[in-house]
Amino acid sequence: MQASAEASPDAAKYDVWKEAAYDELAGKQGRLEADMHLGHWPRYDYDLVRRSLIFSDAGGPRVIAEIQAVGSTAKRDWLWAWANPSFPQACTKDAERVKAFGAAHEFTKLTTPSVTADDLNQLGWELTAAAVKVADGIGAYRAPDKSAGALFLLIRSIRFVN
Numbered sequence: 001m002q003a004s005a006e007a008s009p010d011a012a013k014y015d016v017w018k019e020a021a022y023d024e025l026a027g028k029q030g031r032l033e034a035d036m037h038l039g040h041w042p043r044y045d046y047d048l049v050r051r052s053l054i055f056s057d058a059g060g061p062r063v064i065a066e067i068q069a070v071g072s073t074a075k076r077d078w079l080w081a082w083a084n085p086s087f088p089q090a091c092t093k094d095a096e097r098v099k100a101f102g103a104a105h106e107f108t109k110l111t112t113p114s115v116t117a118d119d120l121n122q123l124g125w126e127l128t129a130a131a132v133k134v135a136d137g138i139g140a141y142r143a144p145d146k147s148a149g150a151l152f153l154l155i156r157s158i159r160f161v162n
Contacts, residue, residue, distance in 0.1 A: 010105070010106055010107075013105075014105075014108075017105075017107070018129065018130060021129040021132070022125070022126060022129040024132070025128070025129035025132050025133070025139070025140060028132065028137075028138055029140065032138070032139040036055075036063050036158055036160070037055075037063070038055070038063075038139070041055035041057060041062065041063065042057055042058070043056040044056070044141070046143060048067075048069055048088050048091045049090075049091070051066055051067050051068065051090065051091050051156075052066065053065040053066075053067045053141060053153060053155070061161045062160065063158060063159070063160055063161065064158070064161055065155045065156075065157065065158040065159075066155070066157045066158075067153045067154060067155055067156065068081075068091055068092065068093060068095065068131075068153065068154045069081035069084075069087050069092055069095060069152075069154075070095055070098075070127065070131040070140070070152040070153060070154050071084075071124065071128070071151075071152055072084065072145070072150065072152065073120040073123070073124045073150050074147065074148075075148055075149065076116060076120075077114045077115060077116045077120070078115045078116070078123050078127060080095055080098075080112075080113055080114075080115075080127075081095040082095040082096045082099050082113075094131055094134075094135035094156075095131060097135050098110050098130055098134045098135065099111055102130075107130075109126075109130075110127070110130060120149075124142065124150060124152045125140075125142070127152070128142075128152040131152075131154050132154055135156075137154040137156055138155050138157065138158065139154075139155040139158070140152060140153060140154055140155060141155060
């Protein structure tokens with residue numbers, strides 16, 4: 001099933017909520033960039049089984065984050081992590097919480113496995129902001145994919161490597 005627009009009778013309520021979630025994420029991302037230099041490391045590697053995201057430079061790993069998968073974009077749609085059978089279940093628990101929250105509040109975008117939009121990157125950040133808000137994450141990371149898509153990750157914790 002695909003949704004191209006919010007079909008909930010409370011679409012206006014969702015719009016207000018998602019803007020608050022996005023603003024909250026923007027603040028968290030700013031802190032991660034300032035404190036952990038997120039977005040400035042020359043290399044990153046993630047492991048969904050271990051639920052880890054590692055940022056490195058020429059000297060090796062510098063920052064390690066505990067992550068959860070939120071979802072991914074491809075050429076035509078967004079797919080929630082909870083709807084992707086190739087993701088380990090342990091790394092989709094926060095996405096499952098978002099689905100339950102969406103069901104409780106009738107926020108269709110949060111409960112529809114595949115969502116389409118004209119700007120999938122923007123949609124990915126919107127839905128990731130929702131996940132960070134619901135799961136009380138400390139931020140997010142967008143890992144580009146070689147197939148013109150991206151994997152959106154929720155950051156649960158992060159630390160410098162000694």
